[in-house]
Amino acid sequence: MLALWIMKDDESLFTFPCEFPIKIMGEQSETFETSIVMIAHKHIPNLDEACVKSQPSKKGKYLSITITFQADSREQLDNLYRELSARDDVKMVL
Helix, strand or coil: CCCCCECCCCCECCCCCEEEEEEEEEECCCCHHHHHHHHHHHHCCCCCHHHEEEEECCCCCEEEEEEEEEECCHHHHHHHHHHHHCCCCEEEEC
């Protein structure tokens, strides 16, 4: 998967730093949200827990987590996106 914000090596759709919401959708489990937040903390050291919002699907099978944070660089976004996308329990990262 390629991140939407990647164009060419020297181009970006964003001007950094910027406020950036990332949405992660995956299968609901006891550890899903905690695992996602732990990954986010690795890439967003000053992450405020109040910036993490979660919403279960109607039947409760899936969980959508939106994290809104100040992104400092394209590299930071790419690394976060790659690590989240590599998880088996993550179905989509937007």
